[in-house]
Amino acid sequence: MESSISQIKKDYLDKISRAKTLKELDDIFLALFGKNGEITLLPKEFSKLTPSEKQKIGPLFNAVKTELESAIEKRREEIREVGYAELTGEGLDLQPVEVKPRKGHLHPITQFEKEIIDLFDKLGFQQFDAPHVDTDEYNFELLNIPAEHPARDLWDTLYIDSKNSGIQPGKLLLRTHTSNAQIRAMRDIKTPLRMMSLGRCFRYEAVDARHNHTFEQFEIVYVDKRVSMTNLQYLSETFLKAIFGPEIKTRLRPKYFPFVEPGAGVEGECVFCKGKGCRICGGVGWLELAGAGMIHPTVLQNGGINPSEYSGIAWGFGPERLIMLKYGIADLREFLSGDLKFLEKF
Ligand SMILES: [Zn+2]
The missing domain is CATH 3.30.930.10 (Bira Bifunctional Protein; Domain 2)
Structure with a gap:
């Protein structure tokens, strides 16, 4: 159980990072959290676990779930920003820009x-x-x-x-x-x-x-x-x-x-x-x-x-x-x- 959770985490973090469109991200989200999503279905198997295993798996499951959710959200923001930059015809330069103050001169x-x-x-x-x-x-x-x-x-x-x-x-x-x-x-x-x-x-x-x-x-x-x-x-x-x-x-x-x-x-x-x-x-x-x-x-x-x-x-x-x-x-x-x-x- 523990290893399958880790495997899901590893596979999907990789997929999320390689996603290029919002549509791809939506598909990943459904594959994880949809009606038959891998994360959705996991708790059904918890009944098979012993109380001491449950104590261990519960927090791990919650942590992975939160991590995948926020990874999808973060990637969504990145794709939106790139999309906006393409729309306005400007590349997205995340380097800090030195803003020079406008200088006047004496009369x-x-x-x-x-x-x-x-x-x-x-x-x-x-x-x-x-x-x-x-x-x-x-x-x-x-x-x-x-x-x-x-x-x-x-x-x-x-x-x-x-x-x-x-x-x-x-x-x-x-x-x-x-x-x-x-x-x-x-x-x-x-x-x-x-x-x-x-x-x-x-x-x-x-x-x-x-x-x-x-x-x-x-x-x-x-x-x-x-x-x-x-x-x-x-x-x-x-x-x-x-x-x-x-x-x-x-x-x-x-x-x-x-x-x-x-x-x-x-x-x-x-x-x-x-x-x-x-x-x-x-x-x-x-x-x-x-x-x-x-x-x-x-x-x-x-x-x-x-x-x-x-x-x-x-x-x-x-x-x-x-x-x-x-x-x-x-x-x-x-x-x-x-x-x-x-x-x-x-
Ligand atoms: Zn003269």
Whole structure:
């Protein structure tokens, strides 16, 4: 009896493992557990056994019965899975798959700014932040641009309702330039001063391909004894060569900015026509890339620095404009669009 049970177990486990279809499994199930199935009929012979044999055979029979049932069920699942995989046209790969997380990247402006920060960091400039929401005093007044000064027409300022702030109406605003860091840096760091400030600025602009209400600025302030326009030319060249390559030529042209005296436009030879003159540079062969100048003595004084002992330069540009020139981007609005088709190019 014991050996016939073991034989049934051995034979049928083998058949089950070789079954390829659900139909074959159904037949095996019937052969074992059907009305005349081998397992079904076995207990009929138990009456012939002695009590001590019954005690031994009973548990063995139950164990084999359960084992065969679960072997059939398990094989059924396997056949179903293979069938499903064939239906969907995919093989069943049970190997563990390494799921790689989707990786993004930094925004093109952030990438560019990191590059600039690294460059000026090497030249000994430290980063200095100033608030986006600021007072008229830091943004204009202390930078030699008093309330009635015509220079204020250069900025279309976004003013903030200051009702609950305790600040006089019309004196709280969104900074129009990163220069609101200048006075703070002079007062905090003192001399010699080498600071860079960058980030968002805001103006009440009509939005088009070249203007936006929200944009980036980068500027440096360098104050020490005997700082002159020569330093300005050197920094302009170092910077533009690092961004556009060593062959770019640079020049300074006189230009008016209220907080510098004298002021200069920093121009680079047109990267599109190499100085020959084209549509983008308006036929001149040069592009204005940054604004700069010697810091006005009044501004130094407002920052607590003695202008008869120290002199300084301020130098800044709009990162978006340089990225547009570097990569030939036509529309400034792309930067804030969040459009993946644009962002994935970088
Ligand atoms: Zn050109």
